[in-house]
Amino acid sequence: MGSLVPEEVKTSNTKGKKQWLQEQVTKVVDTLFCPYSAPKDAKIYLWRSGHLYCVTVPSKDVGKTIDLIINGEAVRIRVPEDCKTDEAEDGVFSYSLGIVRVAMDFIMFNDAIKSGDIDMITILMKRFIPLFIGLSSYKSKYAIECVNFLTKTECLLLDFESARVKLGLLVNRKGRPGKNKPADMEQENNIRLVKHVIRGLRAGKSDKAMLRISKAAPVISAMVNGLEGSKTHKDRHSRKSISEDISRLGDAIRKIRPFNYQKGRQMNPFKKISSNVIGAVNKDKLKDFIIRHSSRAVNKLAFDDNED
Incomplete structure (x- = not known):
């Protein structure tokens, strides 16, 4: 090096x-x-006189009331802020x-x-x-x-x-x-x-x-692990199935709904x-x-x- x-x-x-x-x-x-990344400009869709207009508003005007000129006509609107939970x-x-x-x-x-x-x-x-x-x-x-x-x-x-x-x-x-x-x-x-x-x-x-x-x-460890890992003939499973645990966990998650926003929890x-x-x-x-x-x-x- x-x-x-x-x-x-x-x-x-x-x-x-x-x-x-x-x-x-x-x-x-x-x-x-x-x-920090610079705030992005906002896109606003306006329905005016039977037509849909898409207007780009600078980020500095987000949350403010501004006047827009559409087809020569001034339209006063309030630019909404991002809705955050x-x-x-x-x-x-x-x-x-x-x-x-x-x-x-x-x-x-x-x-x-x-x-x-x-x-x-x-x-x-x-x-x-x-x-x-x-x-x-x-x-x-x-x-x-x-x-x-x-x-x-x-x-x-x-x-x-x-x-x-x-x-x-x-x-x-x-x-x-x-x-x-x-x-x-x-x-x-x-x-x-x-x-x-x-x-x-x-x-x-x-x-x-x-x-x-x-x-x-x-x-020796590799040999022992190979021997212990070999399958043996048994009438019953050596380990308990986890399907019952998964089923109970699923029922609890459905009841709690952890990924659904609920104010007050x-x-x-x-x-x-x-x-x-x-x-x-x-x-x-x-x-x-x-x-x-x-x-x-x-x-x-x-x-x-x-x-x-």
Whole structure:
């Protein structure tokens, strides 16, 4: 991997290094932070003298009374504002919609990992920064990890190096399409397996015995899993069917109607909960969060690179 800090920056004075750092952080903020979008113009349909007219009204006139000229005739109208549902008045609706939105994000993330779609992973990592902050706080370590990862892969590394880092997050043990999994999860599973077999040695925990059984553990585990997964002939099912649980859950959902807005319903444990976790995050604080942690990431990379 090439040097992240140019040679002219390494040999420059403190002012030059700070200017380079500011340029890198600005690049990160522009990549990760999506500012407010400009309000859109409104389209109004008017029925006048037997004809239907479509008029575009500037966004600055929304909610105001204005005069329109139609066929040389002045028509005074009030431009209506967008009608929005006050979701805070229905806690059940807000809570249910919020769960579905968060679940959809993680379902898409799971599919992107399995298929190895590194571009979609990058898009979702950007979305996860305000999501983790909204679900936890501005001290969320997962949001910080997302900023660090995107700072490296999207703003500092070359395209080839960035692709290698992203693909290095995934592993496919069986080589089949759509069967990727996170590399760190695979490593955690291997460590858990090795700890389990070492625990089985009991009093015979010598260095040589632990080394030998650690090497054999993955192979033995595959054989045992294959044996335990083989079908056996039984007259009865070993597990209880979930059809009854699904039926009861469906009846409860039909009774509650969580996705139908009904003013006045409240959930005491989740008072005034937002149905959009990401939308509820303060944009100014989010920008400060990205600037602060991307600056630390760039500083750390530059410091490590200088040491090398």
